[in-house]
Amino acid sequence: MNTRRNFLKTLGISGLALNLVPYTAWANSVAPYNKDYDGRVLRVAIMGLGSYGTRVAEAMKGCVKAKLVGVISGTPSKIADWQARYNIPEKNCYNYENFDDIKNNPDIDAVYVITPNGLHHDQVIRVANAGKHVICEKPMAVNAKEGKEMIEACKAANVQLLVGYRMHFEPQTLEVIRMRNAGDFGKITFFQGLCGFKIGDPAQWRLNKQLSGGGSMMDIGIYAINGSRYMTGEDPIWVTAQETKTDHIKFKEGIDETIQFQFGFPSGAVASCLSSYNMNNLDKFFLDGEKGYAEMQPSTNYGPIKGHTNKGELMQPITNHQTVQMENMAAIIFEGMQPIVPIDGYEALKDLKIIDAIYTAVNTGKKTEIHI
Numbered sequence: 001m002n003t004r005r006n007f008l009k010t011l012g013i014s015g016l017a018l019n020l021v022p023y024t025a026w027a028n029s030v031a032p033y034n035k036d037y038d039g040r041v042l043r044v045a046i047m048g049l050g051s052y053g054t055r056v057a058e059a060m061k062g063c064v065k066a067k068l069v070g071v072i073s074g075t076p077s078k079i080a081d082w083q084a085r086y087n088i089p090e091k092n093c094y095n096y097e098n099f100d101d102i103k104n105n106p107d108i109d110a111v112y113v114i115t116p117n118g119l120h121h122d123q124v125i126r127v128a129n130a131g132k133h134v135i136c137e138k139p140m141a142v143n144a145k146e147g148k149e150m151i152e153a154c155k156a157a158n159v160q161l162l163v164g165y166r167m168h169f170e171p172q173t174l175e176v177i178r179m180r181n182a183g184d185f186g187k188i189t190f191f192q193g194l195c196g197f198k199i200g201d202p203a204q205w206r207l208n209k210q211l212s213g214g215g216s217m218m219d220i221g222i223y224a225i226n227g228s229r230y231m232t233g234e235d236p237i238w239v240t241a242q243e244t245k246t247d248h249i250k251f252k253e254g255i256d257e258t259i260q261f262q263f264g265f266p267s268g269a270v271a272s273c274l275s276s277y278n279m280n281n282l283d284k285f286f287l288d289g290e291k292g293y294a295e296m297q298p299s300t301n302y303g304p305i306k307g308h309t310n311k312g313e314l315m316q317p318i319t320n321h322q323t324v325q326m327e328n329m330a331a332i333i334f335e336g337m338q339p340i341v342p343i344d345g346y347e348a349l350k351d352l353k354i355i356d357a358i359y360t361a362v363n364t365g366k367k368t369e370i371h372i
Helices: 002-011 051-062 076-086 099-104 117-129 144-156 171-181 216-232 321-335 345-364
Strands: 042-047 066-072 110-113 133-136 161-163 188-196 238-244 258-264 270-276 282-289 293-296 307-309
Touching (some): 066 321, 099 117, 144 161, 161 345, 171 282, 171 307, 188 216, 216 258, 216 282
Antiparallel strands (some): 188 282, 258 270, 293 307
């Protein structure tokens, strides 16, 4: 603990200033960073030691409420590297065959599943059955049916299921939500979400239907889906969608290249969104209301997020998304804190139901009702 305190005292409050600010105060003020936290620490094992797992591990160096204590990987060389880099004891190292044994390890509280989408379902259920809390990267599953089964398994095991919606803790995003709730934009009429980049290696798991569950929609389209919901404050009730595919070799059957989709909301507001694996420079949200607007670009990448409204530039502090996420997931699990925008399995299930409806709309060419 002393080593971590010294690290944080050296770091100061710069990029982590909002880590421990109460949820309701995030968008309004910056509380002093609590460098001397002595409460319960969430001890986490990361499953899947790829690039994003590494990003989370590095971010957790700045946490006081969460600590990386274990790893689960199918690659022995990665386990050895992580052991040395993060001082992880041998007894907290597992592979994909034996990680059910974590049920007998009292030094691990939760497992963060950061593996390909198609593996989430079975791995999350195994972690739950081992009696550990689960953090799952998004999308939580490849369809709503799998998502429901994951929720039921965690409920039966009496463990929490949280999903890596890091934008739900991002200060500028929360400020826009605060302004909307305060009526600063008036009645919301329109949302636009653009998410896209040109994907590289055609052999990667994201372009493998069995591992990814789909293409750009499952990977980055979910940002526009989830963003449309927290920006408007509503869940869509219908969708129309159109797929464009220009490269049938790279984007095989079941792997979408580009999908445009449109939502309708109960209030009458509408949304127009795009998800693509073949267009660069797409990371933008726009929210329009009868009295004002908010625009964010970039809107969902690792930062810094930049935005402005009709009242001027958003000036909230820049944070490390993964550090803030892990700090507050610990607070949710151990302290019962409730985020402004939920990050639990039920929240993730809503996005999966919407994704199912989008694919139905693409395949049928018809307007499809969404039943959340």
